[in-house]
Amino acid sequence: MSKNKTRFVILGLLSEGELTGYDIKKIIDNRFSFFWSESFGQIYPELKKLESQNLITSNKPKQKSRRERIFYSITSDGLKALQNWMKEPNEKESMRFEILLKMYFAQNTSKEVIKSQVEEFMNIHKQQLIILNMFQKELSDKANFHENHDDILRVVDFGQKVYEAYINWCRETMIYLERRSENETK
Amino acid sequence: MSKNKTRFVILGLLSEGELTGYDIKKIIDNRFSFFWSESFGQIYPELKKLESQNLITSNKPKQKSRRERIFYSITSDGLKALQNWMKEPNEKESMRFEILLKMYFAQNTSKEVIKSQVEEFMNIHKQQLIILNMFQKELSDKANFHENHDDILRVVDFGQKVYEAYINWCRETMIYLERRSENETK
């Protein structure tokens, strides 16, 4: 099972049309940010590697001279590689929630510190949820030009459900912490 | 903002009592697995580093001879470092859900492939939820010996809420995919 997933995000995005490395980074930052990330330091070298393996091709200007945007497109071999990956089992997603570490070790600090950490976590994800809701509305309002429209809405729905779960947890935890504070000061 | 979080998991765990590197790994695997992970390759070198900085101390046997369990305990400097970290802002947790990538690029494969991917994702997290529910029950039934009992229950509750969100998404997505299959075969 391949560990390097960068190549498959690239292949997936190129399966919808030709793009530059910069485009790919922008799309990941804008649309995927809540469930994926890549840096330029991964994307550009991977593009070269994929091209050398004939999974993608570019319009790289043979003219030595002026700098230009390099558009990549997927080859039939690349499409095959993408399709094979779709069938492969996924790796267990490993996450690291610092907020839970701090909740677990909460005995080492005051309730106020924990409260402000939970509040911060809640605010960040409320903001993120607003962005997701806007994106969903945008997609729902627009006519369904692309066939993958509904698939993308499923992806957005995942983010909404998970962020709502975070926010609910924060609300309950705030109440728990406030009850605690009251008992402490009694 | 320090990027190296391994040290703080170690300090946090040692704040409850002395432990060996092996113990630390076991606790993280058993209790933290749904929101944190560490490997031996990180834990052992970090223990040495923490000791050299006098944030922890060990009973390392000066006798050259036989191998023994090395118990570490936290120092007052270590406790201070832990308390400072509790107040610091957290890094944005970065996650990578392969399942969402595959959902997004679903056009490149058949509904059956996507369906089995979603099913697999659902089964894994149903299993994980069962384990979390058992752990919660275990904690709730037991008398509250440790003061941090309720804090740990909050952490478990986070996992339950998030896994339930995953599972609900899977159910809805399965229905969405089945509806699609019907339309395709019509």
Add this chain to the structure above:
DNA sequence: CGGCGCATGTAACTTGTTACATGATTCC
């Protein structure tokens, strides 16, 4: 003409995983 956003690229670094080596203890 200065600054900004677009655009490509790489080197150095940090972080994290895997595989392996070593040896003790426990239990059958």
Add this chain to the structure above:
DNA sequence: GGAATCATGTAACAAGTTACATGCGCCG
């Protein structure tokens, strides 16, 4: 005595981030 688990450790590798260098083109 052999297998499993406990236990410590490290080297090689893989993955991912950051900072920087370079330069184009547009706008005010």
